[in-house]
Amino acid sequence: MVGRPLDESDLIGRAQRGDTHAYEELVTAYQGIAFRTAYVIARNAADAEEAAQDGFVKAWRALGRFRPGAPFRPWLLQIVANEARNRRRSAGRREHLAVRAATEEPSGGAAPSPEAALLTAETREALLAAVNELPDDQREVISLRYFLGLSEHEVAQALDLPEGTVKSRTSRALERLRESYD
Amino acid sequence: MTELERALVLLGSELDFPAEPDLYSRVRERIERRRRARRALLVAVALIVVAFGIALAVPDARSSILRFFHIGSATVERVHTLPPARERPLAAGLGPVRSRHDAEARSGIPLVLSGVTPTRYYAQPGLIATLLEYRGKPVLLAEMGGDQAGITKKFVTPETRVEPAEIGANSLWIEGGKHVLIWQAGLATFQRVTRLAGNVLLWVEGDRTFRLEGDLTKGQMLKLARDITR
Numbered sequence: 001m002v003g004r005p006l007d008e009s010d011l012i013g014r015a016q017r018g019d020t021h022a023y024e025e026l027v028t029a030y031q032g033i034a035f036r037t038a039y040v041i042a043r044n045a046a047d048a049e050e051a052a053q054d055g056f057v058k059a060w061r062a063l064g065r066f067r068p069g070a071p072f073r074p075w076l077l078q079i080v081a082n083e084a085r086n087r088r089r090s091a092g093r094r095e096h097l098a099v100r101a102a103t104e105e106p107s108g109g110a111a112p113s114p115e116a117a118l119l120t121a122e123t124r125e126a127l128l129a130a131v132n133e134l135p136d137d138q139r140e141v142i143s144l145r146y147f148l149g150l151s152e153h154e155v156a157q158a159l160d161l162p163e164g165t166v167k168s169r170t171s172r173a174l175e176r177l178r179e180s181y182d
Numbered sequence: 183m184t185e186l187e188r189a190l191v192l193l194g195s196e197l198d199f200p201a202e203p204d205l206y207s208r209v210r211e212r213i214e215r216r217r218r219a220r221r222a223l224l225v226a227v228a229l230i231v232v233a234f235g236i237a238l239a240v241p242d243a244r245s246s247i248l249r250f251f252h253i254g255s256a257t258v259e260r261v262h263t264l265p266p267a268r269e270r271p272l273a274a275g276l277g278p279v280r281s282r283h284d285a286e287a288r289s290g291i292p293l294v295l296s297g298v299t300p301t302r303y304y305a306q307p308g309l310i311a312t313l314l315e316y317r318g319k320p321v322l323l324a325e326m327g328g329d330q331a332g333i334t335k336k337f338v339t340p341e342t343r344v345e346p347a348e349i350g351a352n353s354l355w356i357e358g359g360k361h362v363l364i365w366q367a368g369l370a371t372f373q374r375v376t377r378l379a380g381n382v383l384l385w386v387e388g389d390r391t392f393r394l395e396g397d398l399t400k401g402q403m404l405k406l407a408r409d410i411t412r
Contacts, residue, residue, distance in 0.1 A: 020213060024206050031205040045200040056209045057216075127193055146187060147194030174186060181186050 008072055016063045023063075027056050030073060033148060034080045037158060040143040041084035051087050055080030074157035077150070081158045123181070130180035138173035141166055251344075253354050253384045254391030255308075255326040258335045258344065265336060267362040270377035272322040272395060275365050276304035276311050285310050291327050294390065297409035306365075316406050321396035323410065327389055334364040335382065347400065349407050350385035350392070355400050357381045363395075383407055 008029075014022035034055060039048035059079050066075060131142055144155045145166075152170075156163040183191075251258040285303035286292055289310035293303075300312035300323075311324040326332065341359025356379075363379040383394045383403040392411070394403055 020210060023213075024210065027206040027209055032202045035202050035205070036199055039199060048200070049203045049205070052203075053205050053208050053212075056205060057212050060209070060213055061216075123189070124193055124196065127189060128197075131190075131193075142190065143194075146190035147197060149191075149194070174184075177190075178186055181189060 009069065012063070012066065012072055013068070015060070016066065023060060026072065030076055031056070033073070034076060036148055037077050037144065037150075038080050038084040040148065041081055041140055042088045044087075047087040048084060051083035052080050054083045058083070071154075074150075074154040077154065077158040078160060082160070126180050127177065130177050134173055134176060138169050138176070141169045142173045142177070145170060251354060253352055254386035255332045256335060256384050256391055256393065257332070258354060258356065258384070260344075261336045264360060264362050265364075267360075267378050272320060272380075273302065273304055273311065273313055274377055276309075277306060279303065280305055285312075291325055291390075294325060294392075295323070295410055296412050298406070309365075314406075316396065316398065317402060319397050321394060321398065321406065324393040324395075326391045326393070333393065335379070335384075336362045336364070347383060347385065347404060349383070349404055350387045350411075353383070353385035355381075355383055355403070357400065387411060 008026070011022045011025050015026060031052065034052040035048055038051035038055070039045060042048045042051055055076065059076050062079070066072070131139060134142065140159060141155055144150045144158060145152065150158065152163055152166055155161075156166045159166070161169075279302045280288065282293065282300075282303050285305035288305040289308060291308070291310045293310055293312065295312065298314050298316065300314050302313040304311040304313075309324060309326050311322060314321045314323055324333075335356060342361050343355075343357045343359075345355050347353040347355040358381075361379055361382075363377055363382075380395050380397055381400075381403065383392075383400070385392050385407065392407065394407055394410075396403070398406070
């Protein structure tokens with residue numbers, strides 16, 4: 001999860017008045033989740049980077065239409081996700097295994113947590129393979145919801161779907177994954 | 183959260199996402215580039231506006247731009263040769279002097295007039311006119327509505343300045359040189375009265391065309407026009 005700046009609404013207000021320094025803080029706060037969201041959808045690092053970059057530029061232009069007090073993250077992720085989808089449709093160079101398991105050690109080389117240690121390498125690989133085999137619409141929902149930690153509401157907004165659709169896709173995806181996991 | 187969901191969360195924490203790029207430097211560059219482009223566009227638009235204004239102020243350039251204008255019931259044309267015309271009184275061709283009541287009845291136009299006291303009233307179908315005195319000088323105010331009356335103004339550049347004015351929905355200021363006025367009133371009994379005209383302000387408000395003529399500056403004429411239609 002990416003933390004939100006305490007004075008986010010203040011930063012947004014300043015950015016809406018043209019303050020690029022305030023927008024820089026927003027970009028810095030959200031570039032990680034924006035890039036990963038784009039990556040989950042585009043399945044290509046270069047496309048994801050372009051999508052996230054374009055998303056931030058378009059969000060800057062659209063800031064005047066941003067409703068004060070509304071959560072910024074899902075609004076931004078919707079723009080980024082849309083850019084990523086456009087690239088995935090047009091580029092035609094999806095990486096088949098874009099979401100890959102890390103090495104045996106978690107990212108950063110730190111020792112695995114006791115909980116993570118419970119997830120054996122075999123289980124991890126089987127589960128990841130099962131996620132990668134899901135249809136795009138289910139894989140995206142699972143990735144955003146569990147890998148990136150978005151709420152159901154945020155997933156719905158990012159993918160521009162009704163929450164009911166997100167629920168049903170999640171349910172169907174979990175059903176399929178359960179077969180591999182059990 | 184089920185065991186499977188917990189396993190997915192754990193799996194997510196161990197995925198090897200590509201390194202997070204530093205997006206802001208490129209985002210900032212694009213925002214700045216866009217800002218510069220917008221500033222350049224604004225400057226370009228401003229330059230075009232200024233250039234057009236200069237062109238209107240320079241007789242030679244203006245003559246190539248201004249050829250034909252419609253301002254409400256008035257037509258303003260640039261011509262190479264003026265039609266025959268001579269100096270005549272301001273109210274020449276407007277018919278007999280009338281009372282305000284008679285003038286409004288004949289023209290079918292209730293007079294829009296405030297702030298000044300006319301000395302005489304004239305009327306043709308679709309046209310009402312009054313002679314005023316402003317700053318000690320005679321001024322003719324004509325108001326036209328509908329399509330029964332109209333005027334044509336002909337001028338020859340570079341002697342005559344023609345430029346927009348800041349009044350009404352559409353306006354034009356005509357000053358200097360010899361320019362010819364042609365009244366056209368009454369479609370059934372077509373009349374043409376031609377004479378040389380003084381400085382003129384033409385403007386449109388609603389469905390009415392106003393015309394002021396007299397030996398006044400543009401600023402004086404605009405002030406009078408605003409007083410009249412206040």
